[in-house]
Every structure is written in structure tokens, then in C-alpha cells.
Amino acid sequence: MRAYFRTSSRALVEAARMDGASTRTILWRVLVPIAWPAVITLIVLTFMWTWNEFLVPLVMVTAESLRTAPLGLAFFQGQYTQGFTLLAAGAVIVATPVALLYLFLQRKFIAGMLEGAVRE
Numbered sequence: 001m002r003a004y005f006r007t008s009s010r011a012l013v014e015a016a017r018m019d020g021a022s023t024r025t026i027l028w029r030v031l032v033p034i035a036w037p038a039v040i041t042l043i044v045l046t047f048m049w050t051w052n053e054f055l056v057p058l059v060m061v062t063a064e065s066l067r068t069a070p071l072g073l074a075f076f077q078g079q080y081t082q083g084f085t086l087l088a089a090g091a092v093i094v095a096t097p098v099a100l101l102y103l104f105l106q107r108k109f110i111a112g113m114l115e116g117a118v119r120e
Contacts, residue, residue: 004038004112005031040105041112048098069094 008031016026032039057068067075073094077087102109 001035001038001042004035008034037108037112039112040108044101044105044109047101051098 012030012034013026016030021029051068052070053068054070054074057066057071058074061067061071073087073090076090
């Protein structure tokens with residue numbers, strides 16, 4: 001996000017300031033609407049990191065109902081060592097939300113990754 005906003009057009013900010021816009025107005029009405037690809041990239045990456053969290057819940061969570069999906073899959077693997085089909089089905093269930101989110105927002109995700117990385 002920092003790289004995206006640092007490379008944003010200074011002419012837009014100056015034009016909005018000349019029109020009398022406050023700093024908050026410039027951020028929410030000028031910069032954020034053109035930053036949607038970067039915001040969506042941040043949302044997808046944060047969701048993926050949160051969904052795949054393993055170590056912190058393994059150490060901190062004691063209640064079975066509060067486990068993350070990958071942690072639950074690891075405990076499921078320990079319970080059913082012979083049922084590879086059950087383990088494969090569980091892995092598909094755990095991976096499906098991240099894959100669907102990425103497929104649904106793929107164009108915006110790629111655009112956001114490229115916009116912050118390109119220097120002119």
C-alpha cells in the first residue's frame with residue numbers, strides 16, 4: 001500500500017487541494033477509488049495469511065471449536081491415518097475458500113501487484 005500511494009499522481013492531490021479538499025477528502029474521494037486494485041490485493045493476501053495460520057493457534061488455542069482450518073486438518077490427519085481419501089477431502093475443503101477468493105478477484109489481484117511494483 002505504501003508503494004502504491006507513494007507512486008500515485010501528485011497532480012491529482014494538488015488539484016484536489018486547489019479545489020479546497022481537506023486531507024481526509026483527498027484520501028477517501030481521490031486516492032482510495034483509484035487504489036482499489038491495491039486494496040483488493042491487500043485483502044486477498046491478509047485473508048490468505050489469516051486463513052492459513054497454523055503456529056499461533058497451535059500454541060495458544062486450547063478449545064477445539066476455536067481451531068483454524070489448517071490446524072483442524074492436522075489434528076484430523078492424526079486421527080485418521082489410514083483414510084487418505086478422507087484426508088484428501090479435508091484438504092480440498094480447507095483450500096477451497098482461498099482458491100475461490102483468488103479466482104474471483106484474480107484480475108484485481110494481479111493489477112494491484114503490478115501497480116505497486118512498476119516504476120516510471
